[in-house]
Amino acid sequence: MNISEFLTKAWSPEPGVIALAVLFLAVFIAAGGLRDRGRTALFGAGVALMVLAVVSPLGHLGRNYLLSAHMIQHILLLLVVPLFILFGMPKGAAERALSWRPAGAVMRALGNPVVAWTLGVGSMWLWHVPSIHGAAIASDRLYAAQQVSFVLVGIIFWWPVFAPVKARRLTHLRSTLYLASACLGCTILGILLTFAGAGMYAAYLNPQDAAGILPYLRNDLCITPGVDQQIAGLTMWVPGCLIYLTASMITLAQWYGSPEADVEAAAQGGGILSGRGKTV
Amino acid sequence: MSSRIPIVPESTEPLPGLGENTGLLSWVASIDHKQIGIMYLIGTLIYFVIGGLEALMIRTQLAKPGSELLSPEMYNQLFTMHGTTMIFFVVMPFLIGVGVYLVPLMIGARDMAFPRLNALSFWLFAFGGVLLYYSFFTQSGAPDVGWFAYAPLSEKPFSLNNGPTYWALGLLVSGIGSLISGLNNVVTILTMRTPGMTMRRLPLFVWMMLVTSFLLVFVIPIITSAFVMLLLDRLLGATFFTPAFGGSAILWQHFFWGFGHPEVYILVLPAFGIVSEVIPVFSRKPIYGYEFVAGSTVAIGLLSLGVWAHHMFAVGLGNVANAYFSLASMLIAIPTGIKVLNWVSTMWGGRINFAVPMLFATAFIIEFVVGGLSGVAIASVPIDWVVTDSYFIVAHFHYTIFGGSLFAIFAGVYYWFPKFTGRMMSETLGKWHFWLTVVGFNMTFFIQHFLGVMGMPRRTYTYHDMPYWGSMNLISTIGAFIIALSVLVFIWNIIVSLRKGEPAGDNPWKAWTLEWATTSPPPVYNFKLVPPVRGRRPLWDLAHPDSPDEPDAKIVTEGPNG
Numbered sequence: 001m002n003i004s005e006f007l008t009k010a011w012s013p014e015p016g017v018i019a020l021a022v023l024f025l026a027v028f029i030a031a032g033g034l035r036d037r038g039r040t041a042l043f044g045a046g047v048a049l050m051v052l053a054v055v056s057p058l059g060h061l062g063r064n065y066l067l068s069a070h071m072i073q074h075i076l077l078l079l080v081v082p083l084f085i086l087f088g089m090p091k092g093a094a095e096r097a098l099s100w101r102p103a104g105a106v107m108r109a110l111g112n113p114v115v116a117w118t119l120g121v122g123s124m125w126l127w128h129v130p131s132i133h134g135a136a137i138a139s140d141r142l143y144a145a146q147q148v149s150f151v152l153v154g155i156i157f158w159w160p161v162f163a164p165v166k167a168r169r170l171t172h173l174r175s176t177l178y179l180a181s182a183c184l185g186c187t188i189l190g191i192l193l194t195f196a197g198a199g200m201y202a203a204y205l206n207p208q209d210a211a212g213i214l215p216y217l218r219n220d221l222c223i224t225p226g227v228d229q230q231i232a233g234l235t236m237w238v239p240g241c242l243i244y245l246t247a248s249m250i251t252l253a254q255w256y257g258s259p260e261a262d263v264e265a266a267a268q269g270g271g272i273l274s275g276r277g278k279t280v
Numbered sequence: 281m282s283s284r285i286p287i288v289p290e291s292t293e294p295l296p297g298l299g300e301n302t303g304l305l306s307w308v309a310s311i312d313h314k315q316i317g318i319m320y321l322i323g324t325l326i327y328f329v330i331g332g333l334e335a336l337m338i339r340t341q342l343a344k345p346g347s348e349l350l351s352p353e354m355y356n357q358l359f360t361m362h363g364t365t366m367i368f369f370v371v372m373p374f375l376i377g378v379g380v381y382l383v384p385l386m387i388g389a390r391d392m393a394f395p396r397l398n399a400l401s402f403w404l405f406a407f408g409g410v411l412l413y414y415s416f417f418t419q420s421g422a423p424d425v426g427w428f429a430y431a432p433l434s435e436k437p438f439s440l441n442n443g444p445t446y447w448a449l450g451l452l453v454s455g456i457g458s459l460i461s462g463l464n465n466v467v468t469i470l471t472m473r474t475p476g477m478t479m480r481r482l483p484l485f486v487w488m489m490l491v492t493s494f495l496l497v498f499v500i501p502i503i504t505s506a507f508v509m510l511l512l513d514r515l516l517g518a519t520f521f522t523p524a525f526g527g528s529a530i531l532w533q534h535f536f537w538g539f540g541h542p543e544v545y546i547l548v549l550p551a552f553g554i555v556s557e558v559i560p561v562f563s564r565k566p567i568y569g570y571e572f573v574a575g576s577t578v579a580i581g582l583l584s585l586g587v588w589a590h591h592m593f594a595v596g597l598g599n600v601a602n603a604y605f606s607l608a609s610m611l612i613a614i615p616t617g618i619k620v621l622n623w624v625s626t627m628w629g630g631r632i633n634f635a636v637p638m639l640f641a642t643a644f645i646i647e648f649v650v651g652g653l654s655g656v657a658i659a660s661v662p663i664d665w666v667v668t669d670s671y672f673i674v675a676h677f678h679y680t681i682f683g684g685s686l687f688a689i690f691a692g693v694y695y696w697f698p699k700f701t702g703r704m705m706s707e708t709l710g711k712w713h714f715w716l717t718v719v720g721f722n723m724t725f726f727i728q729h730f731l732g733v734m735g736m737p738r739r740t741y742t743y744h745d746m747p748y749w750g751s752m753n754l755i756s757t758i759g760a761f762i763i764a765l766s767v768l769v770f771i772w773n774i775i776v777s778l779r780k781g782e783p784a785g786d787n788p789w790k791a792w793t794l795e796w797a798t799t800s801p802p803p804v805y806n807f808k809l810v811p812p813v814r815g816r817r818p819l820w821d822l823a824h825p826d827s828p829d830e831p832d833a834k835i836v837t838e839g840p841n842g
Binding site: 173176180183184187194195226227230231234237238241242245248249252253255256259260261262263 | 476478479480481534571574575578579582583585586598600601604607608611814830832833834835
């Protein structure tokens with residue numbers, strides 16, 4: 001199989017992620033999200049990206065050939081897709097849903113910064129324990145659970161920073177700290193993968209070459225198992241960390257954009273209502 | 281209105297300091313942040329002269345090809361001690377010291393959060409340096425393995441003398457001092473601000489000290505543990521960094537640069553802070569884009585933690601790792617470029633007064649951009665492979681640390697000397713100092729870019745008579761002596777101004793931050809009354825009640841909220 005055949009044929013319909021996508025879209029439409037065009041575009045892009053990351057040849061590569069492809073998929077599912085979905089959530093519907101007491105309580109528990117941070121960074125570490133990752137790519141069910149959990153945990157992780165309801169968010173400076181520390185957590189794992197010896201993940205050492213593209217990967221692209229693991233580690237480290245870093249810069253900018261407490265108090269005291277966010 | 285001016289609460293226990301007596305004991309036993317700050321400055325000036333003399337000996341040796349003035353062994357000791365001294369005992373402690381002096385004043389506090397720890401930091405720094413320099417008097421001589429002491433060269437089989445042991449011990453001691461002062465700064469800045477001094481109104485110098493202090497707290501432990509491992513290797517026969525016994529020499533490089541690259545930003549961020557204070561005052565404009573200057577500092581701090589391996593492109597980490605680190609390193613140019621834009625925009629359209637602090641700050645921008653641009657160049661792997669370990673690198677980091685940090689340090693000394701001493705420094709001598717420094721510095725280091733590209737390796741005690749090398753090195757050496765002359769003028773200026781300088785008054789530069797609201801030099805208790813803070817320029821607001829920076833702000837009299 002040459003590479004263009006691979007790109008056209010290696011699509012794998014993963015039921016788990018497709019079911020999740022259908023569920024997301026159904027809830028979105030039922031919540032009346034279609035009324036807001038901008039949010040519909042964001043939400044739709046998020047769902048599409050989620051499906052593509054798993055169903056497209058990237059998923060096939062990540063599951064069968066390259067740890068680095070898995071890592072790109074992983075960054076997309078855990079860090080990028082949830083952002084699109086959170087920003088695309090219809091605000092009014094989210095407020096209504098959260099005012100229903102059980103839902104509000106669940107999100108309060110999961111969106112607690114300590115819980116969300118531990119889940120977000122912890123899932124990164126847990127799923128990359130070599131034996132667990134090996135089991136996940138060997139078993140269809142575990143693989144589906146892995147992909148779905150990335151997206152769900154990703155939404156929980158970003159919740160304290162970018163929740164659709166402002167009252168649920170951390171104050172700006174706390175968000176900065178939350179993100180910077182998460183960056184550190186993923187950096188350490190990235191460093192580990194980058195500088196560890198090749199072959200931490202045995203499945204990628206000698207993959208069964210069902211699609212017949214291994215010679216292309218190994219000989220033409222020169223991606224040996226060692227290089228593959230390095231790319232994976234560095235992808236988690238540099239682009240992964242840059243996403244956290246950019247987000248923490250955004251929270252810092254929001255902080256500067258909000259008025260000082262005494263300015264706000266004076267403005268309110270003088271009868272001029274300032275409707276902008278809280279200060280730290 | 282006057283009834284609402286906040287009053288600094290009385291401390292129950294008086295702090296010893298300038299007022300009590302003026303003998304030596306009042307200094308040695310002092311825990312007053314101003315006295316400790318001044319001791320830092322005096323200490324770094326002494327180390328600066330020593331490190332400078334070492335540089336002069338290096339340059340004299342290199343003035344002509346095939347020179348036999350210094351033995352290779354002596355030369356190795358000199359460049360090692362020059363680099364170690366200038367980084368660990370001049371630039372870093374100067375910036376920490378000036379921060380110790382100014383941070384409490386700028387935030388309207390009475391002292392650091394932990395005055396005794398503050399004194400401990402200083403004495404660890406001072407005695408760490410003494411321990412390092414004691415090695416000169418031992419049989420084995422000073423450390424001679426370069427300022428980054430790569431393993432396995434610094435390991436027992438290759439360095440049987442005690443030099444590297446002194447090096448690791450001295451830096452271990454002073455490093456713990458730096459770590460403590462980092463913690464002290466973080467706590468001070470977060471908890472001791474006067475009412476109204478919210479985090480978004482902090483003077484930029486304090487912002488930069490905060491980020492620097494976080495960096496110190498994160499990265500000093502890396503090098504401290506590496507020093508301990510090296511000492512275990514050298515003294516107790518461990519093998520952390522000896523490949524022959526299963527250790528890893530590359531591991532040392534990772535540890536060293538994992539600390540060493542953030543260290544570069546520890547050396548330059550407070551310098552950015554000084555320049556961000558000086559330029560607005562001498563342009564008579566508030567800083568352009570305060571938020572961007574402060575925010576980009578945080579970005580630099582975070583980015584700096586993940587790019588150390590660009591010092592190791594030639595090690596053989598593999599193309600992939602090199603490519604990623606190259607990319608990440610180039611990203612640092614963005615927040616740094618933002619800062620340069622802010623400084624230039626602050627000057628743009630301002631009523632610029634080119635007094636000596638402003639001259640140094642302006643030259644800082646230009647020299648630092650040169651160093652930054654060569655830095656972006658060598659962040660590119662193939663260029664780095666060509667020029668690594670050549671004089672191009674020497675030129676690059678002297679443009680950032682001398683042209684950058686040291687120029688800002690000079691700007692800061694001329695700017696705050698009136699506050700430290702109550703007397704102005706001589707403008708005439710200051711201008712001599714400035715122009716001699718600019719000419720000498722560029723003459724010494726610009727030509728080294730070309731020498732580097734022509735292939736002259738660093739850290740070799742002499743060179744063959746290659747075409748032009750002799751004359752180019754001679755020019756560089758003459759430049760070094762001009763720098764030496766400028767330092768003499770600087771020291772002379774300090775001595776003369778201390779004795780006969782014009783009295784400065786509280787606020788000679790008509791600046792806007794809180795340190796200028798008290799007398800010069802400040803009393804032991806810093807402020808009788810801290811002026812109300814309701815904007816970024818409290819003294820501007822005080823002088824212009826009709827057009828304050830933040831018209832909506834009211835005066836806060838209860839605990840800082842920020």
